[in-house]
Amino acid sequence: MRSADTASKVRERYVRAFSRPGAMRAGFELYRAFPVDVERNWDDLKRDGKLTMPVLELPGAASAFAPFTEGMMREVAKDVTFRTIERANHWVPEENAKALVSAITDFL
Template sequence: MQPVYALLHGWPETPACWRGVIREVADEARMVALDLLEIGANTDGSKAALAEAVHAVVEDLGLHDVTLVGHDCGGMVAYAYLRRYELRRAVIMNTVIPGVAPWEEVRRNPYIWHFGLHAVPRLPELLVRGREREYFDYFYDVLSPAPEAVPEEARAQYAAAYASDAALKTGFDWYRAFPADAAANAEPADVTTPLLYVRGEREGGDIAAYAAGLRASGVRDVTTAVIPGAGHFAPDQCPREVWDAIRP
């Protein structure tokens, strides 16, 4: 039986961010890329609610022996999931977890200004509506080692996916839920699911500090991997290297 990988995208992307990884996998595994904009549309944006929605899909599809892989906000959902549900193994990529060190340090970083803006009710929608492509391009450019790392076709597809009022609000609600996420993650946990934490080589941040925070939060088995040459959007930028990291 093929191993199963359930893939969760981040903001401002869609399940299409995994297309390069899926091509690399070929027939080695079954890959199921979930659309958080769709399955999370009727939630409050909290990662616990999104994890519940993901769990319902996993159950409905009858997936077993699942490796849950989450990138960016999808990684926050993966963390919420492994705290609540039985899971064989998990991968969290390119993100910090609300309430888990170094969360406060990251939140204070002026270069992470968008966490605050996106949390303001209604304002980011007013500013970004109709300008999704220009706004998203800023993040693809500054968080990538080179602009072409997130290709034109992908950028156009992501902007189109967030172009509706509902989708734009859903994405910003993920940020508005950070205080609730942090409070939920402060509850004691004892997680035995093996967790691989991944960052891009060009992303910055001390990966050891992220691993230490996850262990302190109650995750017993944490290993790490660095994706050579990758920035923040590692699945888009370095699909072969991402697959080489998560496959073992």
């Protein structure tokens, strides 16, 4: 787990990045695109069927999304490996990179 000093530096970096003109707008575009993405993804699923390649799903164990992401992934993929990453929430690579790399390495 990161130290308070490191966490403070990370917060400062986010504040600087999101304080730039237009930065928040750009970040929110991801969420504005969701309705279009949903339609496109369902159309692809209907046309092509479920993904056939192995899929690795790795939400943070503390994420509010963790309890239902496995089911969501199984809707669109035939071969799903699901694990949660301990000591992580939404930003898994930042919150527990070592466990993330280990899980990916094991999967591969």
